[in-house]
Amino acid sequence: MNSTVEYTAPWVIAFQDGEHRLLRNGSIVVEGDTVVHVGRPGEVRADRTEHTNSIIAPGFISMHTHMQESPADKGIAEDMEKRQFWGTNLIEILPPRAKALTVDDMHACTRVSIAEHLRTGATTVMQMGVESDYVAKKCEEIGLRAFIGESYRSGEWYTADGKNVEYRWFDDDGRGAFESALNFALQHRNASGDALVTGFLNPSQVDTCSEELLRSTRAAADEHDLLMQIHAAQSYSEFHEMTRRHGRTPIEWLDDIGFLSERTLIGHGLFLTGTSWTNFHGDDLGLLSRSGTTVVYNPWVFARNGIVMESYDSYQREGVDVCLGTDTTTQSMLLSMRWASIITKVFEHRADAGEARDVFDAATVRAADVLRRPDLGRIQKGAKADLVFWKTDTLTMMPSRDPIRTIVYYAEHDDIDRVMVGGRFSLENDVVRGLDEMADRRALQEAAERIWEGWPQHDWANRTMDEHVPLSYPLFEQRG
Numbered sequence: 001m002n003s004t005v006e007y008t009a010p011w012v013i014a015f016q017d018g019e020h021r022l023l024r025n026g027s028i029v030v031e032g033d034t035v036v037h038v039g040r041p042g043e044v045r046a047d048r049t050e051h052t053n054s055i056i057a058p059g060f061i062s063m064h065t066h067m068q069e070s071p072a073d074k075g076i077a078e079d080m081e082k083r084q085f086w087g088t089n090l091i092e093i094l095p096p097r098a099k100a101l102t103v104d105d106m107h108a109c110t111r112v113s114i115a116e117h118l119r120t121g122a123t124t125v126m127q128m129g130v131e132s133d134y135v136a137k138k139c140e141e142i143g144l145r146a147f148i149g150e151s152y153r154s155g156e157w158y159t160a161d162g163k164n165v166e167y168r169w170f171d172d173d174g175r176g177a178f179e180s181a182l183n184f185a186l187q188h189r190n191a192s193g194d195a196l197v198t199g200f201l202n203p204s205q206v207d208t209c210s211e212e213l214l215r216s217t218r219a220a221a222d223e224h225d226l227l228m229q230i231h232a233a234q235s236y237s238e239f240h241e242m243t244r245r246h247g248r249t250p251i252e253w254l255d256d257i258g259f260l261s262e263r264t265l266i267g268h269g270l271f272l273t274g275t276s277w278t279n280f281h282g283d284d285l286g287l288l289s290r291s292g293t294t295v296v297y298n299p300w301v302f303a304r305n306g307i308v309m310e311s312y313d314s315y316q317r318e319g320v321d322v323c324l325g326t327d328t329t330t331q332s333m334l335l336s337m338r339w340a341s342i343i344t345k346v347f348e349h350r351a352d353a354g355e356a357r358d359v360f361d362a363a364t365v366r367a368a369d370v371l372r373r374p375d376l377g378r379i380q381k382g383a384k385a386d387l388v389f390w391k392t393d394t395l396t397m398m399p400s401r402d403p404i405r406t407i408v409y410y411a412e413h414d415d416i417d418r419v420m421v422g423g424r425f426s427l428e429n430d431v432v433r434g435l436d437e438m439a440d441r442r443a444l445q446e447a448a449e450r451i452w453e454g455w456p457q458h459d460w461a462n463r464t465m466d467e468h469v470p471l472s473y474p475l476f477e478q479r480g
């Protein structure tokens with residue numbers, strides 16, 4: 001029999017009648033990995049009671065992350081206008097960076113990423129990449145709920161001349177990687193939902209996967225009841241490639257081959273018909289909406305390149321479910337919610353667009369529904385105890401009339417006091433359980449310096465990192 005702990009708090013973001021509710025002077029009782037009571041203090045007997053001065057809120061769910069590599073993008077992906085590739089840095093930055101990362105580097109990135117997610121309030125992530133066994137092991141040890149899809153594809157893009165995007169196709173069409181990814185997903189079926197790790201399928205990108213590979217993915221997802229996420233409509237070069245190959249938009253083509261469904265997630269989904277990005281007519285939003293497909297918006301990394309969703313609110317008005325993720329760096333759902341909200345207000349010219357409650361829903365309960373996990377993203381009896389304890393007495397959190405708007409518009413990551421995943425604290429007393437974060441950050445710095453140093457080897461024009469991505473100011477010259 002587990003012991004029960006009651007946490008009282010000035011605010012609990014509780015769940016009632018299908019939506020979040022603000023519970024003033026509330027209490028929750030946790031037993032094992034589950035919330036067993038939400039209400040007034042002392043309503044039920046607990047073995048121990050802890051009176052907190054916190055806002056207790058559900059942890060965030062990042063629906064799109066690449067933990068084994070994302071931190072390595074910091075410092076090389078900003079302020080770069082890749083005009084030839086219509087503003088995406090996928091073509092010139094990603095392949096050299098991916099080739100330079102060693103297995104040890106990816107492990108260091110993973111540990112830093114887990115800490116970054118927890119410290120910014122995420123308790124669940126949807127992870128896509130490689131080294132999945134290591135990522136799964138670390139998530140279980142430290143305590144981060146993770147849906148993990150091992151990436152696979154039929155080929156890869158590259159540029160040989162800085163002008164054209166070319167594709168190199170693998171001899172086996174990516175079948176070997178698909179089989180091992182499917183194996184990983186089946187090993188982590190997690191039918192009960194009690195394990196921290198759950199598998200899903202991640203065919204990497206719409207333009208690097210063959211029709212056969214995607215048809216096999218859909219068949220396996222149907223047979224084994226698995227979720228699927230693919231990057232699509234993420235750049236103009238990809239949009240143009242798909243219309244050139246098939247005379248169809250990326251979304252139309254995915255619909256043609258039967259890939260869109262209620263278990264399908266589209267990473268990004270920005271370059272759609274009817275947007276200024278494509279200047280191409282059609283009904284991509286209708287196809288997404290009618291098929292029940294979810295779009296995962298990663299606002300910060302795209303806004304950094306001058307690209308926004310047109311618009312977060314209008315997708316939803318068309319009936320498309322939009323969730324939020326973090327993608328590369330910074331891996332912060334706080335930034336994701338804030339930028340989704342602000343960009344939408346600016347785009348729509350309306351203060352009531354991209355409301356705090358809407359982005360908070362997207363980061364919690366709506367994401368959980370897409371994951372088909374009614375026990376996540378909310379604080380109610382029977383839900384998993386995935387909780388963030390926010391401070392209430394800091395510069396940024398005071399005064400607080402409305403805890404949701406305070407969190408969405410003002411909170412900083414160090415306003416987070418503690419993070420609980422499945423009833424255990426993964427972040428407490430400024431320590432992420434089981435990690436030596438300073439050592440991990442040093443390992444990341446060393447890895448990054450090696451990547452910058454070795455950049456000419458992997459760059460199509462053998463440019464140094466400083467030639468490719470100049471520093472903000474010239475280095476100071478020592479004279480005399």
Ligand SMILES: [Zn+2]
Nearest residue numbers: 064231267327
């Ligand atoms: Zn991504």
